[in-house]
Amino acid sequence: MNKIFLIIQREYLSRVKKRSFIVMTIIGPILMAAMIILPAYLADWSQATEKRIAVLDETGWFLEKFKDQENLTFYYVFGNLEDEKETALTVNGDLLLYIPKTELNIPVNSELYSVKQPGLNVTSYIKSVMKQLVENKKLLASGIDPEVIKSAKVNINLQTIKVDEGGIEKKSNTEVEVGLAIFSGILIYFFIFMFGVQVLKGVMEEKSNRIVEVIISSVKPFQLMLGKIFGVALVGLTQFLLWIILTLIIVGIFQSGALTDSNSAMEMLENSDVLKNAGKSGIDPMLMVNEVVGGINLKVMIFSFIFYFLGGYLLYSSLFAAIGGAIDHDTDSQQFMLPVSIPLIFAIALSGVIINQPDSSMAVWMSMIPFTSPITMMMRIPFGVPIWQIWTSMGLLVVGFVFTTWMAGKIYKTGILMYGQKVSYAIIWKWLTKKY
């Protein structure tokens, strides 16, 4: 037993000390934090510079219609285009909006001159003002009061409420659930692949470096394989934990910075798509987040994420270890990697279907079969899964990885000593069935 710990220790330390691990550990949280912070920060930034726009309106329709916005002021000019362009752009450093007279007398074309690319908020404001004005005039011309149209517009607010078996009602928001489902499914997929491949590479390295026979004269091949698998699993967990902690720290730093900038954290949250909708419908977004997340049961989420990550990883990495042991060259790995990873790819490919109907019999079956359950079950859990299904699926996953590890061990211990042999499925089958 002591020897397994030695192997785990070596596998763990040699990976954690690698430059690529350190780089990944730093870049990961920066990217994740950027995903959270950047939208809010960018919106903030684009407003930071004061812009002035000179309006040259030949139609006369829009005089005084453009109202000054935050960081955006309008003024009106009446010269000819060339002169005004010169003054506005080169002398004053402003933008010039030119609305030419048209033959139909309905102004639909306009030109915005600027030295730098104007921001989206500028163009969309101009467009919306012009659109509204022209539409209103057209409506009036056909005898309809725009106020009537306005008052006829309504906002539909649909709140979905889940009723569980005990009859307790929970507000749910499908968008949050879909987001969580996709996020956790993809994360598991990504982790299984990333660290499964590390196991495969590690086994191949030992085989091609010819150190494997030196080691298995001291320990059993199965111990070496397990040591590697557990060592890499610890690397995965370490990286995962560091990512979460560092992301929280980075977001925390920026948030407190944003707060002193008199931008509340709320504003940042409002930039995420889901919450924007909530904001529009007049519900306090923070309140909503609490209610929805409370409805999902975070404890179950986190516990099952760690369980399915480890279970799925153990199942697949032992298969990857077997492949690494069986083959001689990198190039051979593809033909064996693909069939093994098909269930994973299948589960991801069907994620849309599963999220649409998380209780369909296909989704239930896929969340039971150990090869797809880590991804599919994680996608179903945010929508609520009967507890017996979770336990059954977890039990099957344990049975599954015990079986694959046992099988992989047999292939592995024969394969690692075979050099220069072209491996096929028939040969692997022989290794499995015959005692070596």
Add this chain to the structure above:
Amino acid sequence: MDNNIALQAIEVSKSYANHKALNKVSIEVPSQSIFGLLGPNGAGKTTLIRIINLISVMDEGKVLLNGQPISTKDIVNIGYLPEERGLYKKMKVGEQAVYLAQLKGMTKRDAMKQLKLWFDKFEIGSWWNKKVEELSKGMAQKVQFIVTVLHKPDLLIFDEPFSGFDPINVNLLKDEIIKLRENGSTIIFSTHNMASVEELCDNIALINNSETVLSGKIHEIKENHKSNIFEVAYKSQSELNLPHNSYSISGSKTIRDIHYSTIKMNNGSTSNELLQQIIPHVEVISFREILPSINDIFIKEVSK
């Protein structure tokens, strides 16, 4: 101690999917001796060595270590240098040697102490913090040798130990192997280098086509295979001509006025009688019996 058998393989058989690797192979390795395991490529040497190391499982037969069936607890008493050997390229030499020693059951402190001694002996102390990928093949082989013998095992198994070494290091290694025997270790080694077999081995076994074809003490084997051939070097105007039908000249050559003749003696006569026949005719410079080399015996036995 001479008659003690350290390791005994009795009728060991092993077959793979499509061929029989070992067919009732038996060897006896006396303790504190050097045993040469010979045979052409693919004869089954490595399979036998792997079975002794408990890396492979035999189909039939027994392997006894000091009279007891070999088991996993004996692993710490065996040092094994495989033919396919290597080290982790990215790991530092010292760190790696300590790791491998720990896997053999040594404590970290003990491993460090012993490694320092060996590194000093081989004058490679400066490699401690180098990565293995920075070493040449021969340098890495030295580290591997140290790691194999570090835990002072009773039984040492070297599979092709000299491959990859230059002649200077081959001699260094030979000296170390002889020292290990003097210190009480039993050594099995497999090699294609017949000169080193003659030089080092007390006993040999020759495996061909999955079976033992020859085994025993090296000088006995040579005696049994000698074919009573003598070589005479002499000075004379003309080449030697022996009319006696007890002798036949099987070859002769002349180098710088000295003639060399190989004479096969037929049964019943002695070397003295042969000399008496020659002396009246020529001036004898040297006279020696030609014993077959292990190389000759190997080729003869394998091509049977």
